[in-house]
Amino acid sequence: MTESVAQAALDRALDEKDLLLLYQPIHDARTREIYSVEALLRQRRETGEIREASIITATAEQGEQLYRLDSWTIKRALTDAAGWPWRLNVNLSPREFQETNIGQRLRDLASGCGMKLDKLNLELTETSHIERPDETMDSLNALKGLGIGLWLDDFGTKYSNLEHLQHFPSDGLKIAGSFVKPLSGDERIRKIMRALITLAHELNMKVVAEEVETEEQLEYLLLCGCDYIQGFLWSRPMEKEKIDALLRQSS
Numbered sequence: 444m445t446e447s448v449a450q451a452a453l454d455r456a457l458d459e460k461d462l463l464l465l466y467q468p469i470h471d472a473r474t475r476e477i478y479s480v481e482a483l484l485r486q487r488r489e490t491g492e493i494r495e496a497s498i499i500t501a502t503a504e505q506g507e508q509l510y511r512l513d514s515w516t517i518k519r520a521l522t523d524a525a526g527w528p529w530r531l532n533v534n535l536s537p538r539e540f541q542e543t544n545i546g547q548r549l550r551d552l553a554s555g556c557g558m559k560l561d562k563l564n565l566e567l568t569e570t571s572h573i574e575r576p577d578e579t580m581d582s583l584n585a586l587k588g589l590g591i592g593l594w595l596d597d598f599g600t601k602y603s604n605l606e607h608l609q610h611f612p613s614d615g616l617k618i619a620g621s622f623v624k625p626l627s628g629d630e631r632i633r634k635i636m637r638a639l640i641t642l643a644h645e646l647n648m649k650v651v652a653e654e655v656e657t658e659e660q661l662e663y664l665l666l667c668g669c670d671y672i673q674g675f676l677w678s679r680p681m682e683k684e685k686i687d688a689l690l691r692q693s694s
C-alpha cells in the first residue's frame with residue numbers, strides 16, 4: 444500500500460468510526476488478579492472481520508494523523524475504562540512525548556471521560572528513535588507528576604535499548620513476546636529473561652511478560668520473580684462489553 448492510499452484509509456477509519464479498541468487484561472503473576480487492562484487498536488474491515496490496525500499506525504507514525512489517532516484512542520479508552528477498578532494501559536508513540544504540553548493535552552482529553560489520570564499507564568512503544576531528549580524528559584516528568592505510570596513496551600526489541608533504562612523514569616518493562624515464546628526450550632533465553640527481570644527489579648521497576656501462552660512459560664517466569672503476565676494463557680483481547688461482564692461476575 445502506498446503512503447497516500449494508507450493515509451486515505453486512516454482518514455476514512457477515523458471518520459467512519461471503523462476503528463475500535465479491544466482490551467486485554469494484565470494479571471498479577473501470583474494471584475492471577477487483574478492489575479490493568481491494555482487498550483489495543485483494531486480496525487473493522489468491510490467484511491466485518493476485526494484486524495490489527497498496524498497499517499494505520501505505521502502510516503500515522505509518519506504523518507500528522509498520529510495526533511488525531513492517539514487522541515481518539517486515549518479518549519475512547521478513558522471513557523470505556525471509567526468504571527473499571529483496574530489501571531488502564533494505553534500505547535503512545537514516543538513522538539507524542541516530545542510535545543511540551545502533553546500533560547495539559549491528557550488533562551483536556553480526560554475531562555468528561557470520568558477517569559482519573561492517575562489510573563493511567565502509558566506504554567512507550569519503541570517503533571521509532573527518540574529524539575530531542577530534553578523535551579522528552581520534561582514531558583515524562585510532567586506525566587509522572589500527574590500520577591501516570593510509564594512503561595517501556597516491547598522491551599528488548601527494535602529501538603528499545605538499555606540507554607532508556609539509564610535516562611527514563613519508567614515504572615516498568617514489558618518484555619517482548621519474542622523472549623517469552625522460546626522460554627521452554629532455549630537455555631540462553633531463560634538466562635536472558637532471568638537477568639532482565641533481576642535488572643528491572645534492581646532499578647525498582649516492575650515487569651510484565653507479554654504473550655504468555657503456556658503453563659511452562661508461566662512457571663519459569665514465576666521462578667524468575669516476574670510481576671505480571673499478559674497473554675492468551677489467561678486472557679485474550681476482548682471487546683469492552685466482555686470486560687464489563689467479567690467485572691460483574693467477579694463482584
Ligand code: G
Binds near residue numbers: 534596597653655
Ligand atoms: O503493544 P503490544 O506489543 O503489547 O501488543 C500486543 C499484541 O500482541 C496485541 O496485538 C495482541 O493481540 C497480541 N497478543 C497478546 N497476547 C498474545 C499471546 O499470548 N500470543 C500472541 N501470539 N499474541 C498475543
Ligand code: MN
Binds near residue numbers: 481534
Ligand atoms: Mn503495548
